[in-house]
Amino acid sequence: MAQLLQHLINGLAAGTIYALVALGYTMVYGVLKLINFAHGDVMMVGVYMGYATAFALGRQTQKTFLGVVLIFLVAMGGCALLGFLIERFAYRPLREKPRLTALITAIGISFALSYGFQLDIGFLPGAAPRAFPEIIQPTEWLVIGDRDVVVWNWQVMSLLIAVGLMVGLQWLVFKTRFGRAMRAVSYDHRVAALMGIPTDRVIAVTFMIGSGLAAGAGLLYAIKDTSVSPLMGLYVGLKAFVAAVIGGIGHVPGAVVGALLLGLVEEFVVGYAASTWRDAVAFGILILVLLVKPGGLFGRVAAEKV
Amino acid sequence: METSSVPTPSPGGLPPALRGILPVLIAVPVLLLFDRLLASAPFATYLLSIMGVNVILAVSLNIVNGMTGQFSIGHAGFMAVGAYVAGVLSLSFKETALSFLPVAASDQVFLVVALLAGGAAAALCGFLVGLPSLRLRGDYLAIVTLGFGEIIRVVVQNTDAFGRALGLSGIPQTSSLAMVGFWVFLVVLVARRIAYSSHGRSLWAIREDEVAAEAMGVDTTGYKVRAFVVSAFFAGIAGGLFAHFVPIINPGSFTFVKSMEIVVMVVLGGLGSTTGAIVAAVFLTLLPEALRSAFTVMGAEGSLAQKVDQIRMPVYGLLLVALMLLRPQGLFGMKEIWEVLPRWLPRRRKGLA
Amino acid sequence: MSPGAEASPPRQEEAPLLQADSVSIQFGGLRALTDFNLAIRKGDLQGLIGPNGAGKTTAFNVLTGVYRPTRGDVRVAGRRVNGWLPHQINHLGLARTFQNIRLFRALTALDNVKVACRAQGALHVEGADLGAKLRGALRNYRDWWRALLLTPGFMAEERELTRQAERLLEVMGLSHRRDEEARNLPYGEQRRLEIARALGTRPRVLLLDEPAAGMNTREKADLMVLIRKLRDDFSLGILVIEHDMKLVMGICEQITVLDHGETIARGAPEQVRSDRKVIEAYLGDNYLETHGGAA
Numbered sequence: 001m002a003q004l005l006q007h008l009i010n011g012l013a014a015g016t017i018y019a020l021v022a023l024g025y026t027m028v029y030g031v032l033k034l035i036n037f038a039h040g041d042v043m044m045v046g047v048y049m050g051y052a053t054a055f056a057l058g059r060q061t062q063k064t065f066l067g068v069v070l071i072f073l074v075a076m077g078g079c080a081l082l083g084f085l086i087e088r089f090a091y092r093p094l095r096e097k098p099r100l101t102a103l104i105t106a107i108g109i110s111f112a113l114s115y116g117f118q119l120d121i122g123f124l125p126g127a128a129p130r131a132f133p134e135i136i137q138p139t140e141w142l143v144i145g146d147r148d149v150v151v152w153n154w155q156v157m158s159l160l161i162a163v164g165l166m167v168g169l170q171w172l173v174f175k176t177r178f179g180r181a182m183r184a185v186s187y188d189h190r191v192a193a194l195m196g197i198p199t200d201r202v203i204a205v206t207f208m209i210g211s212g213l214a215a216g217a218g219l220l221y222a223i224k225d226t227s228v229s230p231l232m233g234l235y236v237g238l239k240a241f242v243a244a245v246i247g248g249i250g251h252v253p254g255a256v257v258g259a260l261l262l263g264l265v266e267e268f269v270v271g272y273a274a275s276t277w278r279d280a281v282a283f284g285i286l287i288l289v290l291l292v293k294p295g296g297l298f299g300r301v302a303a304e305k306v
Numbered sequence: 307m308e309t310s311s312v313p314t315p316s317p318g319g320l321p322p323a324l325r326g327i328l329p330v331l332i333a334v335p336v337l338l339l340f341d342r343l344l345a346s347a348p349f350a351t352y353l354l355s356i357m358g359v360n361v362i363l364a365v366s367l368n369i370v371n372g373m374t375g376q377f378s379i380g381h382a383g384f385m386a387v388g389a390y391v392a393g394v395l396s397l398s399f400k401e402t403a404l405s406f407l408p409v410a411a412s413d414q415v416f417l418v419v420a421l422l423a424g425g426a427a428a429a430l431c432g433f434l435v436g437l438p439s440l441r442l443r444g445d446y447l448a449i450v451t452l453g454f455g456e457i458i459r460v461v462v463q464n465t466d467a468f469g470r471a472l473g474l475s476g477i478p479q480t481s482s483l484a485m486v487g488f489w490v491f492l493v494v495l496v497a498r499r500i501a502y503s504s505h506g507r508s509l510w511a512i513r514e515d516e517v518a519a520e521a522m523g524v525d526t527t528g529y530k531v532r533a534f535v536v537s538a539f540f541a542g543i544a545g546g547l548f549a550h551f552v553p554i555i556n557p558g559s560f561t562f563v564k565s566m567e568i569v570v571m572v573v574l575g576g577l578g579s580t581t582g583a584i585v586a587a588v589f590l591t592l593l594p595e596a597l598r599s600a601f602t603v604m605g606a607e608g609s610l611a612q613k614v615d616q617i618r619m620p621v622y623g624l625l626l627v628a629l630m631l632l633r634p635q636g637l638f639g640m641k642e643i644w645e646v647l648p649r650w651l652p653r654r655r656k657g658l659a
Numbered sequence: 660m661s662p663g664a665e666a667s668p669p670r671q672e673e674a675p676l677l678q679a680d681s682v683s684i685q686f687g688g689l690r691a692l693t694d695f696n697l698a699i700r701k702g703d704l705q706g707l708i709g710p711n712g713a714g715k716t717t718a719f720n721v722l723t724g725v726y727r728p729t730r731g732d733v734r735v736a737g738r739r740v741n742g743w744l745p746h747q748i749n750h751l752g753l754a755r756t757f758q759n760i761r762l763f764r765a766l767t768a769l770d771n772v773k774v775a776c777r778a779q780g781a782l783h784v785e786g787a788d789l790g791a792k793l794r795g796a797l798r799n800y801r802d803w804w805r806a807l808l809l810t811p812g813f814m815a816e817e818r819e820l821t822r823q824a825e826r827l828l829e830v831m832g833l834s835h836r837r838d839e840e841a842r843n844l845p846y847g848e849q850r851r852l853e854i855a856r857a858l859g860t861r862p863r864v865l866l867l868d869e870p871a872a873g874m875n876t877r878e879k880a881d882l883m884v885l886i887r888k889l890r891d892d893f894s895l896g897i898l899v900i901e902h903d904m905k906l907v908m909g910i911c912e913q914i915t916v917l918d919h920g921e922t923i924a925r926g927a928p929e930q931v932r933s934d935r936k937v938i939e940a941y942l943g944d945n946y947l948e949t950h951g952g953a954a
Contacts, residue, residue: 035445090627100377101630103445104573107379108626111566115619234562238456241449280460283453290446291438327808496807503806503813504770504777504820511763511774518761521723523749523778523860528799536803640765 002148007271008264013155015263016162017224020217021240022247022255023169024210030186030250031206033099034091037106039214040237041113042082044230046215047132047222048117048125050075054133062135071135075219076212083211087204110234117230129229132222158220165213166256172209173252182206186250235279239266242282246289248296257297333491334484341484351483355551357591358486359544364571364583365493366540371569372578372640373501374533375513377444380435380451381541381568383458384428386560388542390468392424393477393549400478413480421489421546428542429535436534441527455565459557473556474549481550489547493540497580500536509533510640513578563619570622573629576636581643586636594618674737675700676896677722677753677864682731684721691717692920695731699864699896704887706911706928707900710940714920715900716758719866723755724748736863750779752863756853756870758900764842768833768852771841772824775859824859830892831855831885847878851885858889864896865889871906879903883910908932916940 021043028036053074054062061067090109094102120126142151173179184192185202193199221236222228243262247254262282269281289296344351367381396416404412431454439450462468469475500506511519512526520526549555571590575582597614629636638646675698682695692714699705707715720726722733724745732739735751754775763771805813828834831851836844841852850870857865870886871879883906890897901907907914908928916924916931918940924931931937 035449037448090631093631097634100375100444100577101634103377103448104569105627105630107448107566107569108623108630110623112620112623112627115563115616115623119613119616119620121613238449238452242453245446245449274464276464277460280457283450283457286453287435287438287450290442290450294438294442294446499807499809500803504773504817505803505806507766507770507774508777510766510770514763514765515761517725517745518757518763519774520745521725521749521755521757522775522856523746523754524774525744525746525778525799528796532799532803 002145003271005144006149007267009149009151009155010271011264011267012260013158013224013263014267015243015260016159017217017221017259018236018240018243018263019256019259020162020165020213020220021236022243022259023166023252024214025241025244026247026250026252026255027169027206027210029244030252031182031189031203032091032095032102034102035106035241035249036207036210037103037237038086038109038113039210040235040240041110041233042079042086042211043214043218043237044117044228044233045082045113046075046079046211047218047228047232049078050215050219050222051130051132051228054135059133062133063137068135072216072219075215079215080208080212083207084204087207092200092203110237114230114234125230127230129227129232132226132228134223134226136223154220154223158224161216161220165216166252169209169213170252178202178205239282242286245286245296248298251296251298254296254298329495330492334488337484337487337491340487341482344483352551353591353595354483355481355486355547357588358483358490359548360568360571360587360591361490361584362486362493362540362544362547363568364575364587365490365497365580366537366544367568368572368575368578368580368583369497369500369509369533370530370537371572372576372583373506373509373513374530375444375516375577376440376530376534377448378451378534378537379448379562379565379569380453380455381537382560382562382564383451383455384432384538384541385545385548385564386455386458386462386557387428387431388421388424388545389549389555389560390424390462390474390545391427391542392420392546393474393555394467395420395423396477396480396550397474400476413478414485417478417480417485417550420550421543424546424549425539425542428545429539432535432538433531436531436538440530440534452562452565455560455562459561462557469556471557473554473558475554477549477555479551479553481547486547486551489540489543493543494580494584496536496540500533501580505529510578566619566622570626573626574636576638576640578640579636579638579642582636582638585638585643673700674734676736677898678732678734679718679722680732680734682718682721682728682733684717684726685729690920692721692917695721695917695920695922697722697898697915699898701863701894701896702890703896703898704890704910704912705896705898706907706914707898707917708902708904708907708914709917712919713917713940715917716868717920718917719755719868719900722866723753746778749860749862752861753866754857754860754862754864755866756850756857756868758868758872760846760849760853762841762849762852762856765840767838767840768828768836768844768855769821769824769838771852771856772827772859773820775856776820776823776861779859779861827855827858828852830858830889846873850874854889858893862893862895864898867897867899867901869900869902871901871903879906882906886910 021040024039025036028034028039050071053071054067057067057070062071086109090105091102094105117124118127136154136157139153140150141153141156143149173182181192181197181202184195184197185199189199189203218232218236221232225232239262240259243259244255245258246261247256247258249255262285265285266278266281270278344354363381363385367378370376370378399416399420402416403409404415407415435450435454439447463471500509508519508524508529511522511524512529516526545560548559552559567590571586572583574590575584575586594614601614677697677699679695679697682692683690684692695714695718697705697718707718709715717726721728724740724743724747727742732741734740735748735753738751740748740751763774766774825834825837828837831854833848833852833855836848836852841849844852850872854865854867854870867886871882874882886897886899887910889895899907899911911928913926914924914928914931915922916934916937918936923936923940924934926934
């Protein structure tokens with residue numbers, strides 16, 4: 001029973017991180033109908049930015065509250081900028097082209113980032129994973145029984161941060177002027193442009209928010225894993241994407257539910273079956289979902305306009 | 307009365323039963339001759355075999371990504387299935403020989419059987435992966451094929467019969483240049499004949515407008531799955547061949563990187579162009595080798611020569627982005643080399659590796 | 660072309676080739692089509708009109724299987740086809756054109772038609788049971804196998820398809836465009852090529868979505884003649900969506916008028932023309948008040 005509870009907690013903690021990344025996929029998909037393949041790799045770049053900042057701050061400062069905030073701010077801001085640049089120079093010129101061209105571009109960017117960061121030329125970090133500094137000292141937040149169930153402080157923190165960001169996002173999309181513009185662009189960006197909505201700006205900002213969220217999630221993931229590597233973007237990104245599809249891509253709460261679900265299933269597979277199968281789980285679920293309910297749990301398969 | 311759009315091979319008074327397989331009958335002796343000539347040059351043989359495998363992969367992927375307009379990025383997964391199935395079969399029949407044949411011939415028979423088994427296994431996987439995902443819009447296929455590649459990797463790493471992470475070694479090295487060349491030839495022939503049959507036109511139609519194709523009675527999902535199965539079959543063959551001329555196969559040989567390499571070949575050659583895929587595959591196989599030799603000859607930076615393999619990957623990514631932004635149709639677009647080259651020639655000869 | 664094909668086939672009581680039984684479709688909260696009824700028999704030439712956004716194209720999409728009706732039944736050749744895929748419905752003998760031309764742009768005119776012809780030979784709708792499905796699938800793979808070996812039977816089939824397609828191009832007056840890519844054809848010819856392609860599926864009912872859009876008066880007049888001729892030569896039932904009232908009134912024997920997804924009138928052209936509701940829908944509610952009823 002205690003074991004079950006522990007897995008439940010670990011699964012939820014992992015799920016919240018997937019959820020933050022999945023939100024980026026779902027938002028960009030919402031406005032552009034594009035699967036932003038490079039999303040996970042943008043996240044990876046953000047984590048390296050945070051890593052570099054932590055280094056620059058030094059062992060003492062990086063653990064202070066201000067230090068941590070600064071690390072998060074740099075990573076999220078840097079990523080937002082990166083997202084902006086990618087959108088501006090790679091996706092925007094292709095917006096009216098066949099969907100396949102944008103998809104190929106996204107795959108290309110993902111590949112360039114994840115393998116570019118494996119080089120050890122110049123500032124690039126090289127392929128080997130590096131230890132991520134313990135900017136948040138892991139402490140036991142809650143212990144039940146004789147260490148039967150342990151809840152760590154970072155688990156609580158990532159849960160709080162994730163929930164906070166999600167609530168904020170929901171508020172942004174449904175309660176603000178910008179959110180209304182976003183939804184209009186999502187519905188039909190050409191018509192939205194005719195209605196005087198600055199679609200370019202809306203899309204750019206959406207990219208920036210998505211990328212910033214990803215950087216935050218990436219840092220949480222790195223803190224949990226205590227490591228950072230160039231390929232983490234690919235794996236976390238793919239799983240987050242699977243989560244978004246499970247929930248119904250383009251559907252914000254769906255992405256969260258899908259991510260939590262995925263986090264739990266993975267945790268239980270690792271806990272009760274074998275950890276080596278962990279990476280296959282997400283894709284197994286993906287294929288299953290596509291077979292049974294291709295639109296995801298909450299989405300619908302939109303009929304193409306004829 | 308022949309048309310420009312459907313050039314059926316010229317009848318030339320042959321019995322029709324022969325016409326279908328005539329190209330094969332011509333190709334085999336030529337390939338055998340070639341094989342003999344290069345017998346004393348192991349590196350050239352190896353490089354040409356790699357090139358051949360890459361051509362098979364690119365041409366077969368082009369059937370799905372080019373002709374049908376879908377986007378699979380997990381071709382290496384099917385290659386892995388073929389390699390492991392064929393490899394395990396060959397390993398288990400290593401000591402057996404057909405008594406009524408000379409040893410060399412018997413080896414080749416076993417090789418072909420192993421290859422066909424590998425191809426069939428890959429085709430079956432293609433069917434199982436394709437059926438759920440090809441019903442949906444294109445980008446799902448990309449993700450699912452990518453995921454499939456991962457699943458294969460995980461399965462291999464967890465299966466003793468496949469040597470787990472260490473891989474399989476000791477597979478009889480029975481593949482030859484002639485065998486690789488034969489399959490290259492076969493995949494090209496198949497791609498051409500599909501493309502120029504009315505079935506192939508239906509694939510093009512799906513690429514052009516899926517809704518309209520469906521409305522005109524084309525079973526789009528069925529066609530896509532069939533294209534996918536054929537494509538996976540040849541990827542499996544390519545994997546099987548690969549397993550029979552490299553000393554060891556392990557999960558590292560069939561990663562996402564390999565899939566991307568094939569995708570880059572197809573996109574560079576021009577989505578839909580078989581000759582484009584061939585040219586790009588040859589070019590991209592030779593390029594790293596050429597760079598490596600160039601750096602080594604220059605001698606200045608020994609480490610640079612070793613870095614070629616590393617640098618290749620991000621360059622592939624950037625190449626894709628640049629292609630999409632500047633020349634989305636690739637080298638030849640949907641056309642074949644002989645349709646495009648005459649238009650280029652008068653102005654300037656374009657280097658073709 | 661053929662001299663005086665039987666002009667008006669006798670009306671019989673057999674099931675209509677295409678029938679809509681109080682079909683409704685809803686997108687979210689929007690009712691795009693409400694209680695839509697329709698019956699098309701061999702030799703019919705009917706019109707479907709209505710202001711922009713009245714649900715005409717939606718009706719086509721429901722009939723051809725692009726959308727699944729929320730309520731009601733669509734029957735083709737007597738079979739209920741709710742939830743069937745468009746290509747399966749097409750195989751029962753229902754073909755269409757598109758409002759915004761959707762040709763296979765990179766294929767030649769001939770290949771456009773050939774694809775449609777081929778699709779009929781290869782597939783079979785019959786039987787939903789697994790055995791039949793498997794047999795069908797195997798047949799399809801065998802078909803490809805024949806294409807790879809260039810068997811004599813396959814080559815003969817290809818020649819036959821080419822012949823059929825050429826004949827249809829000729830009927831539509833497009834023989835001179837045979838080997839040109841569809842995207843390079845002038846607009847009017849693209850519309851005609853779409854009809855040729857639809858005919859390639861050997862339909863019994865043909866749905867034309869604004870076939871005259873973008874044509875000049877002369878071309879429209881030619882088209883009217885052509886549509887009638889197709890109906891007679893191919894013994895089709897035809898349903899036309901059209902904005903041009905003159906065209907519709909000129910050729911259709913029965914007209915259905917849609918507004919906001921609802922059928923507001925149905926009948927012979929004269930009848931519809933003087934219908935009060937139709938005039939309101941087309942010209943706005945105020946029109947009658949200011950112009951005192953006469954149209």
